[in-house]
Every structure is written in structure tokens, then in C-alpha cells.
Amino acid sequence: MPKTIQEINEKIKAGKVVVVNAEEIIDLVESEGSQKAAEKVDVVTTGTFGPMCSSGMYINTGHPKPRIKFGGGRCSLNDVPAYTGFAAVDIYLGCTAAPDDDPRNKPHPGRFPYGGGHVIEEFVDGKDIRLVAEAYGTDCYPSKKLETLININDVNEAVLFNPRNAYQNYNCAVNLSDKTIYTYMGVLKPKLGNATYCSAGQLSPLLNDPFYRTIGLGTRIFLGGGIGYVVWQGTQHNPTVKRKPNGVPEGPAGTLAVLGDLKQMRGDYLRGASFYGYGATLIVGIGVPIPILDETMVRFTAIRDEDIYTQVVDYSIAYPERLPDTLGEVSYRELRRGRITVQGKDVPTSSLSSYPVALQIADQLKEWIQKGEFLLSESVATLPGAESGVAFRPMKEKPIEDVTDEMTRRKGVLP
Amino acid sequence: MISQRIVIKYPPRLIEEPVLCRLTREYGLDFSILRAEVAPDTGGLMVLEISGAPEHCKEAIEKLESQGVSTQRLSRDVVWEEAKCTHCGLCVTLCPSGALAPDEHSHRMSFDADSCVACEYCTYICPVQAMRVQF
Numbered sequence: 302m303p304k305t306i307q308e309i310n311e312k313i314k315a316g317k318v319v320v321v322n323a324e325e326i327i328d329l330v331e332s333e334g335s336q337k338a339a340e341k342v343d344v345v346t347t348g349t350f351g352p353m354c355s356s357g358m359y360i361n362t363g364h365p366k367p368r369i370k371f372g373g374g375r376c377s378l379n380d381v382p383a384y385t386g387f388a389a390v391d392i393y394l395g396c397t398a399a400p401d402d403d404p405r406n407k408p409h410p411g412r413f414p415y416g417g418g419h420v421i422e423e424f425v426d427g428k429d430i431r432l433v434a435e436a437y438g439t440d441c442y443p444s445k446k447l448e449t450l451i452n453i454n455d456v457n458e459a460v461l462f463n464p465r466n467a468y469q470n471y472n473c474a475v476n477l478s479d480k481t482i483y484t485y486m487g488v489l490k491p492k493l494g495n496a497t498y499c500s501a502g503q504l505s506p507l508l509n510d511p512f513y514r515t516i517g518l519g520t521r522i523f524l525g526g527g528i529g530y531v532v533w534q535g536t537q538h539n540p541t542v543k544r545k546p547n548g549v550p551e552g553p554a555g556t557l558a559v560l561g562d563l564k565q566m567r568g569d570y571l572r573g574a575s576f577y578g579y580g581a582t583l584i585v586g587i588g589v590p591i592p593i594l595d596e597t598m599v600r601f602t603a604i605r606d607e608d609i610y611t612q613v614v615d616y617s618i619a620y621p622e623r624l625p626d627t628l629g630e631v632s633y634r635e636l637r638r639g640r641i642t643v644q645g646k647d648v649p650t651s652s653l654s655s656y657p658v659a660l661q662i663a664d665q666l667k668e669w670i671q672k673g674e675f676l677l678s679e680s681v682a683t684l685p686g687a688e689s690g691v692a693f694r695p696m697k698e699k700p701i702e703d704v705t706d707e708m709t710r711r712k713g714v715l716p
Numbered sequence: 717m718i719s720q721r722i723v724i725k726y727p728p729r730l731i732e733e734p735v736l737c738r739l740t741r742e743y744g745l746d747f748s749i750l751r752a753e754v755a756p757d758t759g760g761l762m763v764l765e766i767s768g769a770p771e772h773c774k775e776a777i778e779k780l781e782s783q784g785v786s787t788q789r790l791s792r793d794v795v796w797e798e799a800k801c802t803h804c805g806l807c808v809t810l811c812p813s814g815a816l817a818p819d820e821h822s823h824r825m826s827f828d829a830d831s832c833v834a835c836e837y838c839t840y841i842c843p844v845q846a847m848r849v850q851f
Binding site: 350351352412414487488490494495496497572573574575576577582584637639649650651652653654655656657658 | 802803804805806807808809810818822823824840841843844845
């Protein structure tokens with residue numbers, strides 16, 4: 302018999318809710334069947350903990366005396382540049398930002414020891430951060446320079462706002478060339494020397510709700526150790542990719558834009574990270590509760606690593622040149638066992654995202670729900686689904702033919 | 717017969733001396749060079765695996781020390797800071813000796829210091845800097 306989110310919330314408040322994680326539901330459905338499991342279980346918790354480069358935080362630092370307007374000026378946090386193009390004291394720091402004096406990939410491969418992700422981790426952990434700002438000064442905001450330590454406990458708002466997280470499936474990366482390459486999928490050894498992948502597979506949020514039946518705008522989630530929300534589909538959300546009969550996309554598909562109060566979060570679940578030869582980023586912990594509204598949902602959540610496939614993609618040529626070629630598909634069971642076969646060659650695999658921490662997140666969320674500390678939310682709108690026609694578009698480059706005309710046009714709009 | 721991995725460091729004045737040959741000739745030891753960096757200005761650093769009778773290994777190390785060559789057991793060189801590790805497993809296919817490996821069931825990582833050849837590659841590729849070198 303179908304349940305509603307309201308009914309599940311009543312059970313949470315009464316301490317009678319039955320919650321299992323996305324690993325436990327597999328055995329339960331196998332032993333008791335999907336109908337019984339759907340009656341018994343109210344919520345399945347998922348989790349993922351991987352590098353998610355489209356992440357960052359915005360903060361309102363509070364106004365110094367005399368006042369300053371960062372907007373139109375520049376600022377940095379621990380020497381990492383932050384975006385100031387808002388009002389007076391709102392700034393946004395992206396996790397891949399690098400200090401101006403970081404040598405980056407010169408010499409190659411660079412180490413990127415400290416970037417935006419590391420600042421976020423330290424800020425969340427309560428460490429003082431050095432804010433340096435330069436402004437042009439106005440009558441109402443006269444100050445032109447500011448150097449101060451700021452702390453998460455003193456700023457007005459600190460919000461994690463990630464435009465694209467929690468990819469529903471992702472490529473398995475290999476290197477067909479004869480030299481080592483340094484990518485966001487890690488170091489790839491030449492001639493199929495290794496393969497890397499990045500998904501929690503059977504624990505991953507969007508793989509447990511492949512058609513976004515329950516995850517939508519307004520879904521309350523575990524985010525970085527605190528509570529956050531799904532606020533939009535993530536950028537590059539691509540729900541129309543080819544799917545297997547079980548609904549699981551065969552490659553990268555849906556994504557989530559998420560937001561939450563950074564002041565509740567923990568550095569354990571927001572880790573600054575450095576990818577050799579690639580850059581700095583943030584490893585983000587996300588857990589999404591899936592309400593078991595009916596038998597269909599329990600079947601979706603009982604997905605196993607062996608039922609989830611992804612494409613093997615060459616990152617030496619096919620990926621950078623945006624060629625559609627794939628070298629075949631492999632299951633997450635094979636990937637997690639440590640070996641796959643590509644072009645007849647036995648290739649060892651390693652993961653970028655942490656399965657043990659993903660499980661820890663799913664269990665933490667389970668505990669919150671069991672203790673009545675976390676209620677499920679109804680989504681206020683659905684994410685664009687497989688039928689929406691929404692697809693990931695490549696850039697169409699257009700030549701700028703007459704630079705003089707363009708400049709004249711721009712000047713024309715000025716007063 | 718024992719086998720052990722050691723790091724030896726010697727000053728520039730010993731660069732032209734047949735330091736390692738003596739280990740074989742005088743103490744009957746077998747050795748493999750796992751890693752070597754030798755430069756005229758800074759001297760030499762080598763990671764060796766030596767095997768032979770326990771007393772001969774001990775005497776050979778004492779002899780090296782008496783010549784001004786510093787020696788250290790390898791296991792102290794690369795350190796796994798478990799508290800920092802996220803157990804992602806990215807290092808697994810890049811560790812040449814298999815010293816970093818995940819548990820088959822829990823997927824949690826472990827570090828076998830005895831298998832480590834101190835190539836230090838893990839210290840470059842670990843995204844959260846959970847591996848570090850300690851000489």
C-alpha cells in the first residue's frame with residue numbers, strides 16, 4: 302500500500318520509522334521480496350563522498366568601520382581569490398580557485414597544494430582566515446583597503462552553494478596514449494596502465510532514484526555533515542542519456558545544485574583536495590533520504606553495483622577532443638573488485654570517491670532519521686526528467702567578426 | 717637469512733667509493749637497488765633491499781655507518797596518516813609495490829610499510845595529503 306511523505310514523517314516523530322541504508326535494502330529485497338520490503342521499510346538512505354569541483358561558499362563578512370564595498374574590487378581568503386561582484390560585503394569562493402602565486406602547471410605537473418577547497422575546509426573547522434580586500438572607494442563606502450582575520454562564528458551568513466554535485470553515474474577514465482596524463486580523474490598511466498572511476502554506485506543518491514521520482518527542488522539532505530537542500534537541477538543536468546531497462550543511465554546524467562548552512566557543517570565531510578597536475582577542489586559529502594512511497598521505489602533502491610554500468614572513456618584524446626567514442630562499458634561490481642578488461646587488456650582500477658565514507662554518510666543520515674532529528678521534505682517541483690527533452694549542450698563557438706563594431710555597440714549602451 | 721629494506725645516505729666525498737660492492741664482497745650480502753639519487757653536490761640517497769645472514773647484515777650496516785654513511789630502516793620513511801585518509805583508493809593503481817591496498821569487503825585502505833619501496837609517488841597523488849615522507 303502506497304505511503305506518503307507526511308505519513309513517514311509522522312512515523313519519524315513517533316519513533317516508529319524503519320530506515321535502512323542503500324546497501325542493507327539490497328539483501329532485504331532479495332530475502333523478503335519487494336512487496337514485503339516496501340511495506341516494512343519507510344526510508345532508504347544513500348550517500349556519496351567524492352571530489353565535486355562545482356562547489357563553493359558565499360559569505361557575508363559583516364561591515365567594517367569605516368565601510369568598504371568589495372563589489373567591483375578584489376579580495377582574497379588566505380591568498381585565494383574570491384569573487385566580489387555583488388554588493389558591499391558578500392563574497393563567493395569557488396573550490397578550484399588557486400592563489401595568484403601558485404605556479405599551477407608550470408612546471409608540469411603542478412601540485413596545487415592549497416586552493417579554494419582547502420580554505421573552505423579550514424573555515425568550516427573554525428580556523429581564522431585572512432581576508433585581504435581592495436576597493437575603489439565611494440562616498441558611502443570610503444575604505445579602499447582591508448586586511449583582517451575572519452572566522453565562521455563571526456560572519457553573518459556562511460552558505461555552501463554548489464551548482465553541480467552528486468553526478469548520477471560518471472565515466473570510467475583510461476589513457477590510450479603512450480605518456481602519463483594528469484586529469485581530474487587522477488593520474489592515468491599510459492597504454493591502459495590503470496582506470497579510475499568516481500561514483501558510490503549502489504549507494505549513490507541519484508542512482509537510487511533514477512527517474513527523480515522523490516528527489517526534487519526542496520528535498521532536505523545531508524550536506525557536508527549538516528543539513529542542506531536540493532535547490533535546482535545541477536548544471537549540465539542531462540536526464541535524456543540512454544538508460545538500461547532498469548532506468549539507470551549508461552553514463553553521466555542527472556546532477557543536483559545544493560545549498561546549506563555552512564555553520565552546521567564539518568571539515569570531515571568537506572575536504573580540500575589537490576589533484577596532481579590538475580588543480581585544487583573540494584570533496585563533498587552528500588546523503589539523500591529516499592522515501593519508500595511504493596514498491597517501485599523499493600525496487601529502485603535495491604539496485605546493486607552489478608546492475609549499474611558506465612562507459613570507459615579515453616582521456617588522452619576522446620575526452621579533451623569531445624569525441625563520442627567509448628571503449629565499452631563496465632559494471633561497478635567489476636570496477637570495485639579492482640580489475641576490468643578494456644580492449645582485451647586486464648586493467649587495474651581505482652576509485653576517486655570513497656565508498657567507506659559514503660556508507661558512513663548513509664548511516665549518519667539513517668541515525669538522524671531514527672532519532673527524529675531529520676524529517677523528510679516534500680519537493681516543491683520535480684527535476685527535469687528523462688521525458689523532458691533537456692540535454693547537455695556543447696558550446697557552439699561563433700567568431701567575433703568585427704571587433705570595432707562590437708566595441709561601438711557596447712559603448713552605445715552606456716549613458 | 718633475512719631480508720630488509722634500508723635507506724642509505726652518503727656524503728659527496730664517498731660518491732666514487734664502491735660502497736655497495738663491499739657489502740657483497742666482504743659480507744656476502746645480496747642487494748637490489750630500489751631507488752637511487754646521486755649528485756656530485758648533495759651526495760647519494762639509495763633505497764636498498766639487502767639479504768644475507770642476520771649477523772652479516774648487522775655488521776655491514778655498522779661498517780657503512782663507520783664510513784660516514786647514514787642508514788635507516790625503510791618503513792620509517794613513508795608515513796600513512798590514517799586520520800587524514802578518506803579511503804577513496806585512488807593510490808591503489810599508482811602504488812608500484814602494492815603497499816597501499818583496500819580491504820576486499822570494507823574497501824577501507826591499509827598501508828603495509830614493509831612492502832613500501834619509498835618511491836614517494838603516493839605523496840604526490842594523494843588528494844588529501846594523507847601520505848608524507850619522514851626521513
